[in-house]
Every structure is written in structure tokens, then in C-alpha cells.
Amino acid sequence: MKAFLCKEFGPVESHTVEEIEDPVAGPGQIVVDIKATGISFPDVLIVQGLYQFKPPFPFSPGSEISGVVSSVGEGVTLHKEGDRVMGSIGSGGLREKGVYLEQQLMPLPDSMDFNTAAGFPLNYGTTYHAFKQRGELKEGQSVLVLGAGGGLGITAIHIAKAMGAKVIAAASSQEKIDLCKKEGADEGIIYERDMDRDLQKKFSDEIKELTGGGVDMIYDLVGGDYAEPALRAIARHGKYLVIGFTAGIPKMPLNLTLLKECQIVGVFWGQFAAVDHAENAQNFKELFELHAQGKIKPFVTETYSLEDSAKAIKTLEDRKVLGKVVVNME
Template identity: 50%
Template sequence: MKALLSHTVGGPETLELTELPDPVPGEGQLLVRVKACAINYPDVLVIEDKYQFRPERPFAPGGEIAGVVEALGEGVEGWSQGDRVIAMVRNGGLAEKILVDAGATLPLPPERSFEEGSALILTYATSIHALVDRGRLEAGQTLLVLGAAGGVGRAAVELGKAFGARVIGAVSSEEKAEAAREAGADEVFVYPSGPFDRDQSKALAQAFKDVVGPGGADVIYDPVGGDYAEPALRSIAWEGRYLVVGFPAGIPKLPLNLTLLKSCDVCGVFWGGYAGRDPEGNAAHIRTLFRLWQEGKIAPKVSRTWPLEQGGDAIAHMAARKAVGKLVVTMD
């Protein structure tokens, strides 16, 4: 089988297409022929040794796949050869075949494509955990979503609307503004490109305040960070919840006096850690996502695909913050 491997620390250009022997499933495992692998921001970080997990090299990046069961390990029940599946893996997805834990694998509905299936779990599971468990979002509240056209941002917009919130999408371009509107945002705000000096930061804070309204944003979903964080926080409502999701624009430093003045919470969102600590709660969220998917209230938006040999280009596209919706590498 072929796999796109990281042999040395570096950017997407360091990945090498390599021929490997087919893996053999062990007890409780499935051998899955990968059909599609979604690209996420952790794939940018992990090959540069900047992610919280550092796999032993060589390894293939890619943590979110859809494919077909090719073989079953000892003791596996409930699955058969030919079953269409979705699986979250820590890494290894940019390969033609992969071993996955049978107990952590989900069925891919027959009416859904492999590309769409590979793009569902990480972004929507992160966002539902963020909005429900950390943000305590309620119907009628105002939700401000930064990076609203990207994978997790778009998921937050769709879920916010499904939960009855007023959703404001903040994006960096008119193209992304249209994508946020397509996802269901009630209002869209195009913010300027950073970095910002003091006056520009104040102006951006006022722009956030103007778009969310005098009551402020009850929940702010921030997968962007950088110079956008403090201006967004200044638009938060009394006892609002600011959700820290990611930092592609850099890790911000927030003035804590703002949290006192607004009596607000700054909440970290680490879905992987949550899923490991509360598997039952995570499973309940996954069931909700599948129901909303079936009802048409959420739908992964795959904006572009690449073949396996160009998987590094997909990661570079993500690193350049050009992604609208989800980016997917296909194996056929």
C-alpha cells in the first residue's frame, strides 16, 4: 500500500509518498481501505512537532477517515467485510489502508459519500462539545463565531442555528462571508487582516460590538486566536462564555480585567481530551450529530479534494488559512 509519510520535522513539502506492506488487523481491530481522509489544522502542526501529540516517525498525518472494511481481527463482532465506515484516528489517515479500533468505528450511511463522511466527526464533535458543554448555549442567545467559513467554524454556525441561537459569522474575506451565509449565519462580518496596532484593535472591538448588538454575545466561539481574540472578548455579554478552540493566527494574551468587568468565563475546548474522559457523553453527542445530519440541519461542506500523492498540498492549503469548509484527500 502507499502512504504519505513524515520522516523529518518540517512542512508539507517534507512528506514522502512511500510503499509499505499492508497492515494486519490484531484483536479488536478492523483493516480499512481508506477512501477519503479529511485534513484538519492538527495535521499542519503534527508534522512540525508543534502538536500536543508527537507520533514516532515515520508516520502518516491524517486523523479522520472514511472507507471500507477489508479484514477483521480476532474477536470483532458487528462488522463485516465491505461495510462502509467512519473512524477517528490519531494519525495514519493519509494512507491507502489503516488499522482502526472496531469499538470506536461508526457506520457511514449508504446515502452519504466517503468524502462527506470523512469530514463529519472532528469538526462537528468539537463544536457540539464546545457549544453545549462549555458554552451552555441556549435558544435565543447570540453566538459569535470567528473563522465562520472554516471547518470547525462552519460546524459551529450550523449547530448554533440548529439549537435556536442568533448566529453571527465573522470571516476574513467576502468569499468566506458567502460561505458563512450559506451555512445559515443570520449576520456576517468581514474583519480586516491583522496584526493590529492599539487603535486598530479598538476599532475592531467596536465593530464586533456593533454587529453583536448592545446586549453583547452570550457565547463567542474562537478557533482563530491571535490579535482577534481581545477585540472579540470585548464584545461579550454579561456572564458570557468565551470558547478557546484554536490558534492559527497565534496564541493570544487576554487582559483578565475584561473577565472581571463582564463577569464572563474563558473556557478551553479540547474535544479529544473530553472524548477520552467522558465516552458516554461523547457518544450521546455523536448520536445527536447523526440525527441532525439525517434531518439536513448539518452537512459537511467539502470545498476541495486532492489525490493522495498531493496530500501535502492539501495541508499547505490549510496552513495558509485558505480553507472554506473541509479539505479532503481521496485515495481512488
């Protein structure tokens, strides 16, 4: 079988597709014929040794997959040969066949195709957990999404709208804002790719203007120079959800939390899913219901072949991604 392999850390384009042995399912494991693999920002970092987790070499990046069970190991009870499955698997998705623990996979609803499913678990799982358990978002509240035009950002628009919020999308181009509005955002703010003090002040003022003085919740997957001006525009008792740092890890003046009596709230879906199984399973039950009812409409914007995996990951590294990128194995 073919696999996109990282044999040592290096630039995204230094990794290639190679022929390797088919995997065999050990006890409690399942081999999946992978149909599609979702590409996420951690893939940019993991192949360069810049991510918090460093799998042993050689490994394939790709943290979410969909496919069909081709064999099961001893003691497996949750899935059987021929089942359609999807899963968030940490890494190891950019290959034709993968071997995973049975708990890492869940049944793929009939209403969802393989491409859509490959981009679903990580992004929707994270965003739903963020708004439901961490933010406790209420109907009628305002939500600012930073980096709203990427994979996770679009899911934040979908979920916040499904929960009855007013959504302000912030992104670095008109093209991205157009996509966000098409996907349900009520308002859009274009920010610059590089922010100085004046541009940060302008960004804060625009947020305040669109929310009548301050935004109730901030969904921040970007960090960097965008975080502080966003926090300066939060409403009294607002919540700032810390999701990711594509623009770097910011340092925040803590006096801002005192002045607004607001909360800065961390979100780590991978840990939640690993520790709070039952709550995570309930979240996915609700997400699949929202999908079946047409209240969230996940979609894939770009599809690449396995051979073009590096190109797929580069679109995220180059900040060019619009929505969700998937590698399709067929």
C-alpha cells in the same frame, strides 16, 4: 499500498507519498480500506513537530477517515468485514489502508457519502460538544464565530443555527464571509489579517454594534490578536469557548472577566471522546439525526488525490482554505 509519510519533521511540502507494506489487524484492531481522509489544521502542525502530540516515525498525518472494513483482528465485536465506517483516529489517515482500534471507528450512516463522512467526526464532534456540554448554548442567544470560513468554523455556523442561535461570522475576506452567509450566518464581519490596536478596537465595536451591546457566546478557533477584542465585546454573563489557536496562543487580561462576569471555557473534544464515551456516542446519535433531518448539511469544498496530500495541507497553512478539504483515495 501507498501512504503519505512523515519520516522526520519538516515543512509540509517536504513529505511525500511512498509504497509501504499493507497493515495487518492485531487483537482488537481493524484494517480499513480508506476511501477519504479529512484535512484539519493539526495536520499542518503535526508534520512540522509543532503539535501537542508527536506520533513515532514514520507516520501519516490525517486525523479523520471514512472507508470499508477489509479485515478484523481477534476479539473484535463492534464491526465486521464490509462495514462502512468513519472515525476520528488522531493521525494515520493519509494512506490507502489503515489499522485502528475498533473503538476508534463508528458505523457510517447510509445517508452520508464517504467524502462527507471524512470531514465529519472531528469538526462536528468538537463543535457539538463545545455548544452543548461546554457552552450550554440556548435558543435565541448570539454567537460570534472567529475564523468562521474554515473547516471547524463552518460547522460552528451549522450547529449554532440548528440550536436556534443568531450567528455572526468573522473572517479575513469577503469570499469567506460570503460562504459563511450561504451556510447560514446572519451577519458577517471582515477582520484584517494583521491587527493593530486601532483595528482591534474597530473589531470590538463592530461586534457590539451587531449584537446590541455584547455577544452571548464566542467560538474562538483563531486566538492571536483576535481574542482580546472579541472578549472585550462579550455580553454580561457571556461564555468564551476556547477552541484553537491558528493565529497563536493569546494572553488575556483577566480583569475583563470580572467586568463582564463572563466565563472563559476550554474545549478539548479528543479528551472528552476518550473519557466520556457514552456522552460522546449520544452526541453523535444526535448529530446523525440532525444530518438525516437535513438540519445540518456538511459539505466538502475541495478534494485532492493522495499524491497531492501536501498541497491539500498547504491550503490550510496558507490560510486559503474555504470550508473543508478532503483527500480522496479513489
